[in-house]
Amino acid sequence: MKGKVCYVCGKENLNKNEIGLTKKLLSKDAKTYYCLECLAEYLEVDTECLLEKVEEFKAQGCDLF
Numbered sequence: 001m002k003g004k005v006c007y008v009c010g011k012e013n014l015n016k017n018e019i020g021l022t023k024k025l026l027s028k029d030a031k032t033y034y035c036l037e038c039l040a041e042y043l044e045v046d047t048e049c050l051l052e053k054v055e056e057f058k059a060q061g062c063d064l065f
Contacts, residue, residue, distance in 0.1 A: 008038040017054050020064035024057060 003013035014033050022033045025043065040047045058065050 004033045006035040006038055007032040008034060008042070011035040011038075017051075017065060020057070020062070021050060021054060023064050024062065025053075 004019055005012050006014060006018075014035055018035050018039070019033050021036070021039055022030050025039070026034075034042060036047050036050055040050055043050075054065060
């Protein structure tokens, strides 16, 4: 089975955090996904901010991660 691909840059095999962030921040029903770098650019934040959010969501028990 082929992994998920970034909608913008085409990066292949997105990891669980990248897929989870796309769903959590954009749409739970997302059919297209963003890599960390492209999502940060789209949201106009830095990647470090997104990584901090991943840890926050994990600590809250979010099952997307």
